[in-house]
Amino acid sequence: MSADKIEVRVAAIAQVAPLIREFRLEAVDGVLPAFAPGSHVVVEMPAQPRPHRNAYSLLSDPRDPSAYRIAVRKQEQSRGGSLFMHEQVSEGDLLKITPPANLFTPSWYAKRHLLIAGGVGITPFLSFLPELRRRGAEFELHYLYRGSQTGAYSDELAAELGSALQRYDSEQACRCDLGELLARQKPGTHVYICGPQSLIDGVCSTARELGWPEDAVHYEAFAAPAPGNPFRVELARSGRVVEVDSDTTLLEALESAEVDVPNLCRGGVCGQCATRVLEGSIEHRDTYLSADDKARQDCIMPCVSRAADDRLKLDL
Amino acid sequence: MSKRPEVEVPGVKSRPCYGSVQLQPRARLHLFIYQPDAQAQLQPLIESVDPSSCLQFEVAGTALAPALVDALQSAPLASAIYLAGDESFLWDMRNLVRGNGFTERQIAMLQPLNSARRVFCTHCYTLTEGVTHSPMVCSGCQRPLLVRDHFSRLHGAYVGVQINAEDPEDLPQEEPLS
Numbered sequence: 213m214s215a216d217k218i219e220v221r222v223a224a225i226a227q228v229a230p231l232i233r234e235f236r237l238e239a240v241d242g243v244l245p246a247f248a249p250g251s252h253v254v255v256e257m258p259a260q261p262r263p264h265r266n267a268y269s270l271l272s273d274p275r276d277p278s279a280y281r282i283a284v285r286k287q288e289q290s291r292g293g294s295l296f297m298h299e300q301v302s303e304g305d306l307l308k309i310t311p312p313a314n315l316f317t318p319s320w321y322a323k324r325h326l327l328i329a330g331g332v333g334i335t336p337f338l339s340f341l342p343e344l345r346r347r348g349a350e351f352e353l354h355y356l357y358r359g360s361q362t363g364a365y366s367d368e369l370a371a372e373l374g375s376a377l378q379r380y381d382s383e384q385a386c387r388c389d390l391g392e393l394l395a396r397q398k399p400g401t402h403v404y405i406c407g408p409q410s411l412i413d414g415v416c417s418t419a420r421e422l423g424w425p426e427d428a429v430h431y432e433a434f435a436a437p438a439p440g441n442p443f444r445v446e447l448a449r450s451g452r453v454v455e456v457d458s459d460t461t462l463l464e465a466l467e468s469a470e471v472d473v474p475n476l477c478r479g480g481v482c483g484q485c486a487t488r489v490l491e492g493s494i495e496h497r498d499t500y501l502s503a504d505d506k507a508r509q510d511c512i513m514p515c516v517s518r519a520a521d522d523r524l525k526l527d528l
Numbered sequence: 529m530s531k532r533p534e535v536e537v538p539g540v541k542s543r544p545c546y547g548s549v550q551l552q553p554r555a556r557l558h559l560f561i562y563q564p565d566a567q568a569q570l571q572p573l574i575e576s577v578d579p580s581s582c583l584q585f586e587v588a589g590t591a592l593a594p595a596l597v598d599a600l601q602s603a604p605l606a607s608a609i610y611l612a613g614d615e616s617f618l619w620d621m622r623n624l625v626r627g628n629g630f631t632e633r634q635i636a637m638l639q640p641l642n643s644a645r646r647v648f649c650t651h652c653y654t655l656t657e658g659v660t661h662s663p664m665v666c667s668g669c670q671r672p673l674l675v676r677d678h679f680s681r682l683h684g685a686y687v688g689v690q691i692n693a694e695d696p697e698d699l700p701q702e703e704p705l706s
Binding site for chain 1 (some may be wrong): 554555556589600601602603604605606607618626627629630631632633
């Protein structure tokens, strides 16, 4: 990890939905840095043969320096991280986290804020809400989930927000009509989406059809990097060769080989880990590079993207 | 994701560069806001829009007419705004429109009408309007200021710094600003 890590103690663990656990993290030394709404941290879990590193949104009040809270959904297709958090981590354990970084901050130019959460995607909005309320901002929260799996904090939010919250439990056949929801928004509204890619795509395409400006639409997806074919990476500067197996990301393989690559979101969003590619073709999986950048085939986001064939040569 | 619409000039990163303005095809309402002399500049765009989805406002000075304020507050989310006038007008309007909840991408600025600049004095913070040459005399503190290309979007102004702080006799030749 590039930024200095912070050692934290797991102060409390709570089951907040059938598949979601909340972890309260307190600093081992000193106080935790302040953060802005929408921030996340990367949690490093001491697994073998290599540590898991996953990004989680902070869901506590940004003004509360006593602890950070994160919520982890157990993924059926876990690459190990969420399973480790659910099965290996106990109260009192020590973990390392990065200082908070933020790729999902509210736009304070907005007149109104429309928040759309899918499942565990509720987490960043929990850090939005205290700040929106302190500022007296106008907002509504639409929360989509499956009652038997997710829906964390749903009742607390209902009690707190009243009519500013709409809940849609798909297992109760309660669906959110995105077209209708977006069409009735007033001027000056910004929309924020956190949830599965299908929800993000649905809101983005609806907004586009309605003629909304692109920069009034904000989203964050932290889907785990999907596996792919194994490949070999040649590092041009050191002459070393690193093997990347199918369940490991290129970034993780480089980290295991002690090659330092700056990184932040580990989800193909922020662009920090951009690395120059000298040879080989790239399977781009990030949302950072433009289509033109991708077509040039000279730069890769190793946190999510992979070789299209069996080798890459990197300028490292 | 919200990239700035203007292109940056290499060298002085903050100086805005005004590209050609296209009609925003998905907008449901087009608002044209201009200074009295600048309507002609917008005319080709205005003519390419269906008059039923087009509003025009001529603005003299910096105060917004109630009709314009109403229009900004009731405009649909899918609105586009086009600004024409001198450079300080463009940025004053842009800031007012942003304050009404419009995003960067919704606001298009045409080439400024002329090369006159608003200058922000770094010594007394006074704004001097319509500056065409450098060095110039600050209207607040009377210091001779070198006008730099460094631009403040908030003030719609270029930075002016005292040019002869060490030697009051040393005043370079006045040069027209571009």
